[in-house]
Amino acid sequence: MAEQLAGSGRLAGKIAVVTGAASNPGIGRSIAHRFAAEGAKLIVSDIDLPGVERCAQEILDAGGEAIPLRQDVTQEQAWIDVMAKTIEAYGRLDVMVNNAGIAELKKMVDIDLQNWNRHIEINLTSVFLGSKYAALEMRKCGGGSIINMSSVAGIIGTPACVAYGATKGGVRTMSKSIAVEECEHDIRCNTIHPGFIWTNMQARDSGKSDPSELVLPRMHVPLGRPGMPEDVANVALFLASDEANYVTGAEYVVDAGLTCK
Numbered sequence: 157m158a159e160q161l162a163g164s165g166r167l168a169g170k171i172a173v174v175t176g177a178a179s180n181p182g183i184g185r186s187i188a189h190r191f192a193a194e195g196a197k198l199i200v201s202d203i204d205l206p207g208v209e210r211c212a213q214e215i216l217d218a219g220g221e222a223i224p225l226r227q228d229v230t231q232e233q234a235w236i237d238v239m240a241k242t243i244e245a246y247g248r249l250d251v252m253v254n255n256a257g258i259a260e261l262k263k264m265v266d267i268d269l270q271n272w273n274r275h276i277e278i279n280l281t282s283v284f285l286g287s288k289y290a291a292l293e294m295r296k297c298g299g300g301s302i303i304n305m306s307s308v309a310g311i312i313g314t315p316a317c318v319a320y321g322a323t324k325g326g327v328r329t330m331s332k333s334i335a336v337e338e339c340e341h342d343i344r345c346n347t348i349h350p351g352f353i354w355t356n357m358q359a360r361d362s363g364k365s366d367p368s369e370l371v372l373p374r375m376h377v378p379l380g381r382p383g384m385p386e387d388v389a390n391v392a393l394f395l396a397s398d399e400a401n402y403v404t405g406a407e408y409v410v411d412a413g414l415t416c417k
Contacts, residue, residue: 166397168195171246173238175229175286176256176305178207179356183305184255185211186385187392192220194393196251199242201227203256229256229282235289248297251396252290254283255305257323259357261316272319279323280330287334291343299342303395304331306347308411324349328407335405344404346395351411352382378413 172191176184177200188200192215200215202208205226212224223245227234242249257279260271283304294300309317310324328347335345354367367382374380391408394400409415 163193163195166194166393166399167191167251170196170250170396171199171242171248172196172251172253172396173199173201173242173249173286173290174253174255175201175227175282177211178202178204180207180210181385182355182357183350183353183385183388184253186389187253187255188222189215189218190386190389190393191251191396192218192222194397196396197246198222199225199238199245201225201229201238201256203228227256229254229286230277232285235285239289239293243293249290249293250297250300251303252286252294252300253303253305253392253396254286254327256282257305259317259320261320262318263316264318267319275319275323279320280326283327284330287331287345291334291338291341294338294343295341300344301396301400302331302334302338302343302345303392304345304347306331306349306407308349308351308409308415310347311349311407311409311415331407332405339404344395344400346400346403346405347407348388348391348395349407349409349411349415350383350388351409351414352377353388353410354382354384372412376414376417377411378416381412383410383412 174188177188200208200211208224212222215222287302304327306327307324309321310328331345331347370382388410
């Protein structure tokens, strides 16, 4: 039997789209579950349809509401279709979480142009498209919250993150410009910058099978441990809620102090 949703209704009545929601463990999936627990109705998307269908079914089994969609976030028409389906199902859009992304970590001299362009398309162009089409819908209903997933690699230089860091730095600065442009429509835009978070991607890159196996030296990561996807989801929840109504153009670092050093 599925664990039932339990929350205080901080997103009651809000409609949210979350991309990259298939991976388990994963940040997008965790955000979707957290939003649903707080009363949001969701469109969850991913290029992995079976994975995102599982995410939606888990939410439904727990008493929430979610519609799964297959989406290639690099395709403009796919964004137009997702927005159309959101409006058809729920009549409005209040929260957009641009979470889908990749990280193929290579040093600069080992990156070919195809790999570089792939990062740009998935990590940066998709966030532009998602923000644009979300804003157009949010303008019609008096405002909303756009939450764009960046990274600590978008703030500091990180080995083997030339392509990845370039895209995440682009998301960081682009989101500030979006915040300034869309403020007159009461649309807020903020970024989240995770550090070492235990996801499928982190497990792959570290070669570990459990977060307890991932030892992070305190000289680099002051809290000395990886974060969990729920740690990022809690920040996204705040930014999606009316509690953050005076917060825009900001960057929220969830990194156990990594960027303090």
